[in-house]
Amino acid sequence: MQEQKAILEFKGVTVRSASSQISGISQFDFSLERGEIVVVGLEEGRERIPLAPLAQGLLAPDSGSVLFQGLDWADMKAFRQSVERGRIRRVYEHYGWVTNLDVMENLCLAECHHTRRTKDEVMQEVRGLARRFGLEDIPEARPTRVHGMVLRKLEWVRALVGTPSLIILERPLFGAPKADAPKLMEAVCEASRRGVAILWLTEDERVMECRSLGAVRRLRMNGEKLVAVSNGRESDG
Amino acid sequence: MSFIASIGQGAINLYHRIRWIVSISTAIVQLAFRPSSWTKPVRMVLSRQIVFTGYDAIGFVAIVALLTGISVVVQAQVWMGRLGQSELLGPLLVTVIVREVGPLLVNFIVIGRSATAMAAELAGMKVRHEVEVLDSQGLDPLVFLVMPRAISMALSVFGLAMLFVVFSFGSGYLCGAFLGTGPGDPGIFARSVVRGVSSYDFYNILAKTLIPGLLTGVIAANEGLSVEGVATDIPQAVTKTVVRATLAVLVVSVIVSVLTYI
Incomplete structure (x- = not known):
């Protein structure tokens, strides 16, 4: 079977402002391929956009379509959606923890639910990654x-x-020590080399301009539109 | 809206609510029979819920059963003895304790003790966006949150009802023996009770514990997860859970009694 190259595709996606805190988006067109890193720069005062819920099929667009690994979220049944979401990991804009589970259970939850790996095996990987971040x-x-x-x-x-x-990654450096930012960038680059597609949302100009991140594409929010950034200049995305 | 129209609208709303609860319950039973639903995290939730709803409630159910046994069984012994109908003691106790009082009281205890906590817990999770966190990790809330809770509630109600019957008969017999009102010989008492039990009683207690237990779990989960992002709605969800689950238990109890014995 031929491997699907585009992991995530937004086709003419428009979402009117979902709430007083979340800004709307208009006519989003972009795709994210295997091993590619795309950084989306957020505007000051409009940091919260519904890109992650759309990408995960948790929010239906008012118009347009969102495809994950070639499949439109709108065409998938609930069971299939859950399976596909199991292939996505996310750092949340909002509080991203389940409070009636302990921290380790939270960390192992998705991996234990979607794979046949033992909890001990997952915990070992978790501890290794945690040490990497100090x-x-x-x-x-x-x-x-x-x-x-x-x-x-x-x-x-x-x-x-x-x-x-x-x-x-929805503003993953928000609330984190600045000194640890390079460690995250390095880990993200390694993941992309393994073929993981990365979508990084940031309001931090240092991340937008960081060359070591190796981002293939940089996009920037301009009002409700998404525009491409090349050599410091913006052009239609 | 006219008075007649409001009654009609209320009836339509009730019909939709019942249909919704029944359809979720059916979906949960179907999911429960699918082995792929029972992943490690789902099994963990089930075991924790059985501990909370079943195991942790044993002490309280035992006390209620002991007190019920003393009041109901001893009274039955006294009155049947005075009427000279001691041989009917077993059938009478089975009718009162096994068929009606036991399952009903246990269901009410579970509603008050566990369903309210479950509704509040799930409503809190909804308010804190934790349900979205689970959903975004590919953990379907119906599979991860609702199914193990509803199944554990059904199993716990059944287990606690069996304990209730045993404890209430035991305490009733011992109290009767102490006061000198009972048959004295435990063998006579046991045979009298066993004679009163029919195969219908087994189906009856299954139906009056598993079905209301499942419905209670589904109602609590539904009310909890219906809260839309406002913490002040949590107490209302708990209140609705108590009212609706109590009604569901009574309705199922009446229907099962009518279908089984009449």
């Missing part, structure tokens, strides 16, 4: 008892566990 131990507590900065780095760990097809 966390020697995983807190044995529920997320509400853990410091926000630690939780943010653990979200990076969760996003990198296993072999996802797509990782969505």
Whole structure:
């Protein structure tokens, strides 16, 4: 079977403002291929856009379509949607933890649910990734008892566990120590070399301009439109 | 809207609500028979819910059963003895405790103790966007949140009802023996009870525990997950759970009794 090259495709996607906090988007057209990193620069005051929920099929666009690995979310049944979402990892804009599970259970949840890997095996990978970000131990507590900065780095760990097809990073450096940003970028680059597609949403100009990230494409929000950025200049996306 | 129209609208709303609950319950039973639904995390949720709804409730159910046994069984012994109908003691106790009081009381205990907590927990998760977090990781809320909770509630109600019957008969017999109102010989008491049990009673207690337990779980989950992002709606979800689950238990109990014995 031929491997699907485009992991994520937005075709003429428009969403009117979903709430007072989430901005709308208009006529989004872009695709993200295997191993590609796309950085989307967010405008000040309009940092929250519904790109991740659209990419995961959690939000239906008012017009246009969103395809994941060649399949339109709108055409998939609920069971298939859950299976496909299992191939996506995400660092959340909002609080991204289940409070009635402890931190380790949260970190292993998706991998244990969607794969046949043992919990011990997943925990071992989680601990290895955590050490990479300077966390020697995983807190044995529920997320509400853990410091926000630690939780943010653990979200990076969760996003990198296993072999996802797509990782969505919604402002992943927000609330994290600046010194750890290069570690995340390095880990993301490694994931992309393994074939994982990366969609990185940021309001941070340093991430937009960072050459070591190796982003193939940089896009920028301009009002409700998405425009491509090349050599510091913007052009229609 | 006229008075007649409002009654009609209320009836239509009730019909839609019942249809919704029945369709979710049916979907849950179908999912429960699909082995692929029972992944490691789902099994973990099921075991925790059985501990919370079933195991942790044993003490309280035992106390209620002991007190019920003392009041109901001893009274039955006294009155049947005075009427000279001691041989009817077993059938009477089976009718009262096994068929009606046991399943009903256990269902009410589970509604008050666990269904309310479940509705509040799920409503809190909805308000904190945790349901979206699960959904975005490919964990279908129906499979991960609702199914194990509803199944554990059904199994727990059944298990607790069996314990209730045993504890209430035991306490009733012991209290009767202590007061000198009972048959004295435990063998006579046991044979009298066993004689009163028919095969219908087995189906009856299954139907009056598994079905209302499942419905209670589904109603609690449905009310909890219907909350739309506002914490002040959580108490209302809990109240609706108590009212609707209590009604569901009573309606199922009446229907099962009518179908089984009349």
